Amino acid sequence: MDIKPVEIKTDDYSVWYEPESSTAFFQGFLRLDGMVEYQPIMDLLLSAVEQSSRFNVNLKELEFLNSSGISMLSMFVVRVRDRGNTQLVLQGSEKVLWQTKSLKNLQRLMPSLTLEFSS
Amino acid sequence: MVQANNSQIFGAFLETVPASEEYLTLNFSPSSAPRKRRWSNYGLSADFLGDYFAAFFPGDTLPNSQINRRNTVKASVSYIANELIENAVKYSDEALSLPISITLFLYELEIIFQITNYSNLETGADYQTFVQTILNSEPSEFYMQQLEKTATGSGGSSMGLLTMINDYSAQFGWRFQTSHHHPDVVQVTVMAHLEV
Numbered sequence: 542m543d544i545k546p547v548e549i550k551t552d553d554y555s556v557w558y559e560p561e562s563s564t565a566f567f568q569g570f571l572r573l574d575g576m577v578e579y580q581p582i583m584d585l586l587l588s589a590v591e592q593s594s595r596f597n598v599n600l601k602e603l604e605f606l607n608s609s610g611i612s613m614l615s616m617f618v619v620r621v622r623d624r625g626n627t628q629l630v631l632q633g634s635e636k637v638l639w640q641t642k643s644l645k646n647l648q649r650l651m652p653s654l655t656l657e658f659s660s
Numbered sequence: 661m662v663q664a665n666n667s668q669i670f671g672a673f674l675e676t677v678p679a680s681e682e683y684l685t686l687n688f689s690p691s692s693a694p695r696k697r698r699w700s701n702y703g704l705s706a707d708f709l710g711d712y713f714a715a716f717f718p719g720d721t722l723p724n725s726q727i728n729r730r731n732t733v734k735a736s737v738s739y740i741a742n743e744l745i746e747n748a749v750k751y752s753d754e755a756l757s758l759p760i761s762i763t764l765f766l767y768e769l770e771i772i773f774q775i776t777n778y779s780n781l782e783t784g785a786d787y788q789t790f791v792q793t794i795l796n797s798e799p800s801e802f803y804m805q806q807l808e809k810t811a812t813g814s815g816g817s818s819m820g821l822l823t824m825i826n827d828y829s830a831q832f833g834w835r836f837q838t839s840h841h842h843p844d845v846v847q848v849t850v851m852a853h854l855e856v
Contacts, residue, residue, distance in 0.1 A: 553700070572703045572742060574695065575750075605703075608743055608820035615811035615819075635726040638735035642827040649804055650811060660726055 547589070549581055554603075556582050563593040564632075567600050572607035579613040586617050596627055600644075601634040601659065611643055615650060622651040630655040666838050670791050673833025673851050677774065682766035684712060688745075690757040695749070702745045709764055710738030716766060717856070733771075733856055736828055737764070740773060740852055743820040747850070748777035751787060756780070756845055773852040784836055784846030790818060791834050799826050830854050 548557040554569035565586055573579050590596045598614075600606075606614075621629045631647065633640035635658050648654050669675075686705055691698055714734035722729055741762065748760045758778040765772040779787065794802065803826040810819055824830045831853040836846050 553703075570703065572746075574699050574746075605738070605742075607739075607746065608823050609746075611823060612807075612810045612819050615807050616813065619808075619811040638727055638732060639739060641725070641727070643823060646803070646807060646827070650808065 547585070549585060556585060558585060558589040560589075560592060562597065563589075563595055564597040564599050565589055567598070567603040569603065570605040571603060571610045572605060573609060575609050576612060576616075579609060583613055583617060587620065590617075590621060590627060594627055595630070596621070597630045597632055599632045600640060601632055601637070603640075604637060606639055606643075615647055618647050618651050618654060622653075628653070628655070630657060632657045632659070634658065635660045665840075668788065668836045669833070670788075670835075671795055671833040672831045672853055673835050673849075674772075675835075677765055677772055677851075678767065680765040680767055680772075682713075682716060683763055684709070685761060685763040688749075688760040690754070690759055698749075702749065703742060705762075706738050706742035706745060709741045709762075710734040710736075713737050713764060713766060713771060736854060736856075737771065740824050740828060740830060740854060743824055744773055744775045744850060744852065747820055748775050748848075751779045751783050751848060752777045753780040753783065753845075758845070769855060771854045771856055773854070774849060776847060776849045779846045779848050781838075781844060781846060784848060787848065788834075788836050794821065794825070794832075824852060828854065 549555065554567070554571045556565065556567050558565045618629065621627050629651065631644055631654065633644050633656065635641060644656055648656055711734060714730045714737065717730045717733045719728045719730040722732060725732065727735070745760070745762060752760060756778050760775065760777045762773065762775040803822045806818055806822055821832070825832060833851040835849040837849070838846055
């Protein structure tokens, strides 16, 4: 059986999935070198989203994401959009600048996406 | 003998930047170390530039924001410097063994970023075509077009420049310069203006 990791952890960042709340958590500083390097994270998200009809991505503690990471998130959003049967929620923080600047554009890719900002 | 140059300028590029009391330059030596090993140093450098320039700003609150002025400068400078350095590394021809140089100039109302790298002719020409496309487009519309392309896997990466323009309202200028001494090399200088 193909077992996908539910956690990716390095000195700079962590990404993990908690099935109980159907939430993928991001933490730290993510600036990988291009889409190829983001593939393991993308795989984690895609495998996790298979399991739920409502899926949360909690980015509140992700202090930095480079544009390749934003591209990865946009790819994920479009994959979920095209499946058509999952309610996707992105959880951001008003205290993290890149989130206040860039997350709203992902909603334009998928109008049914919910953006939840907390302070 | 006078060195003959051929230079093409686009957008908000200043040949001479105004005098600034505060500026800082980082040079990255060409390196034989694998890119993977060098990559995290670029992020560290961008964070350093963010911290360095943020220190000139007070921590007062900004309208409609929960992030104070100092932390806003810190995060914006760090994002933009990181994207500029990443692009310069991607577009550099490593075989040329020429350095990348980034300078930030601080003014009362803006920070100017200037970054130089050396590309081969093909990469330089592709970049110049993309610059012309950007300049002839409506920023927000072009951004969404490219994001949709990127998201469906049918477009290259160009989101770095477009996020800086669209999300951070940075104004860009470019200079592509060749010299008779090095006809196979294009010196690419990118200038970004960030309001502070």
